[in-house]
Amino acid sequence: xxETSPKLRAELEGIPTYKPGRPAAAGGAVAYKLxxxxxxxxxxxxVMEAAxxxxxxxxxxxxxxxxxxxxxxxxxxxxxxxxxxxxxxxxGVTQQLVQATSGPGDEVIYAWRSxxxxxxxxxxxxxxxxxxxxxxxxxxxxxxxxxxxxxRTRLIIVCNPNNPTxxxxxxxxxxxxxxxxxxxxxxxxxxxxxxxxRDPEVPNGIELYRDRPNVCVLRTFxxxxxxxxxxxxxxxxxxxxxxxLRKTAVPxxxxxxxxxxxxxxxxxxxxxxxxVGTLVCERNRVVEGLRAQGWTxxxxxxxxxxxxxxxxxxxxAQACETAGVMVRPFPGExxxxxxxxTEANDVVLKVADAFLKES
Ligand SMILES: Cc1ncc(COP(=O)(O)O)c(C=O)c1O
Numbered sequence: 001x002x003e004t005s006p007k008l009r010a011e012l013e014g015i016p017t018y019k020p021g022r023p024a025a026a027g028g029a030v031a032y033k034l035x036x037x038x039x040x041x042x043x044x045x046x047v048m049e050a051a052x053x054x055x056x057x058x059x060x061x062x063x064x065x066x067x068x069x070x071x072x073x074x075x076x077x078x079x080x081x082x083x084x085x086x087x088x089x090x091x092g093v094t095q096q097l098v099q100a101t102s103g104p105g106d107e108v109i110y111a112w113r114s115x116x117x118x119x120x121x122x123x124x125x126x127x128x129x130x131x132x133x134x135x136x137x138x139x140x141x142x143x144x145x146x147x148x149x150x151x152r153t154r155l156i157i158v159c160n161p162n163n164p165t166x167x168x169x170x171x172x173x174x175x176x177x178x179x180x181x182x183x184x185x186x187x188x189x190x191x192x193x194x195x196x197x198r199d200p201e202v203p204n205g206i207e208l209y210r211d212r213p214n215v216c217v218l219r220t221f222x223x224x225x226x227x228x229x230x231x232x233x234x235x236x237x238x239x240x241x242x243x244x245l246r247k248t249a250v251p252x253x254x255x256x257x258x259x260x261x262x263x264x265x266x267x268x269x270x271x272x273x274x275x276v277g278t279l280v281c282e283r284n285r286v287v288e289g290l291r292a293q294g295w296t297x298x299x300x301x302x303x304x305x306x307x308x309x310x311x312x313x314x315x316x317a318q319a320c321e322t323a324g325v326m327v328r329p330f331p332g333e334x335x336x337x338x339x340x341x342t343e344a345n346d347v348v349l350k351v352a353d354a355f356l357k358e359s
Pocket of ligand 1: 115
């Protein structure tokens with residue numbers, strides 16, 4: 001038997017592994033997970049019932065085309081069915097989009113630091129990541145991103161609001177940027193946290209896409225709608241982009257449980273958005289509390305805050321963990337803290353106050 005190892009694609013070498021937010025410690029002190037930008041609320045009763053009912057038929061494959069969900073999305077967002085595609089979370093849809101647009105020799109532009117799945121997905125497809133640093137204020141530098149376009153650019157991702165900094169780009173600057181992008185380069189507006197935006201100047205990508213055939217809006221049921229564990233997201237884009245996303249989807253990737261829960265969630269938006277409103281109030285309370293303590297942090301439009309702690313990021317995360325709260329450190333850069341239950345946010349404020357006084 002020869003000892004040569006199986007041939008795998010060279011592109012896979014050195015791919016950073018996706019680091020999920022660490023779970024809350026089991027047992028012991030009260031522990032909260034503020035490390036994955038999840039919704040802290042349990043499923044709404046109606047959504048739970050829809051998911052449970054769908055579970056009774058999981059011996060069957062789900063509807064490949066997600067017909068009922070697509071119809072619901074089409075009505076809810078006022079977009080034609082042909083302009084929709086679904087996937088296993090918006091990470092799944094992002095992967096479909098990169099596969100549909102970019103291969104070896106192509107370039108994918110996105111801001112950095114931004115969502116950590118982007119470099120992984122780009123590298124798997126063999127495309128080159130072109131990372132454009134955020135501004136000093138931790139905001140997308142759209143001028144620099146436009147300057148980075150070459151004739152090899154196939155896709156530009158704008159994460160709005162940006163994970164992990166929470167900062168958002170506004171309508172005028174985004175439109176100016178879109179005007180500079182060649183019409184054959186796809187621009188993905190990753191709006192995973194759209195529902196948490198309160199700045200009226202931050203645009204709804206679904207309005208921007210309508211007269212821009214190269215714009216693709218990515219949305220998810222994982223955050224505001226609270227279905228992170230069910231894996232369902234969607235894209236809104238003109239054809240042929242949406243059609244390409246349907247082609248590159250994993251067949252039957254979105255389970256029937258996820259499809260039915262997503263439909264029930266859309267029908268329960270009043271209650272869900274009430275919860276989002278509560279989280280936004282908590283966010284404001286946390287931001288104001290931190291600033292009153294003397295912290296400097298960027299404005300956030302998402303369900304998390306960013307503490308640009310630099311070298312002290314790991315120490316702060318450790319202090320939070322000791323106090324029973326898991327947060328998400330980016331060593332050497334900062335810490336992202338999800339807005340969660342009031343009690344969890346209180347612990348963060350307490351730790352932050354002590355941390356600042358000690359340092
Ligand atoms: C910016 C951004 N996009 C997309 C996602 C993916 O969410 P999901 O795949 O659960 O829909 C996340 C999740 O953390 C995110 O932060």
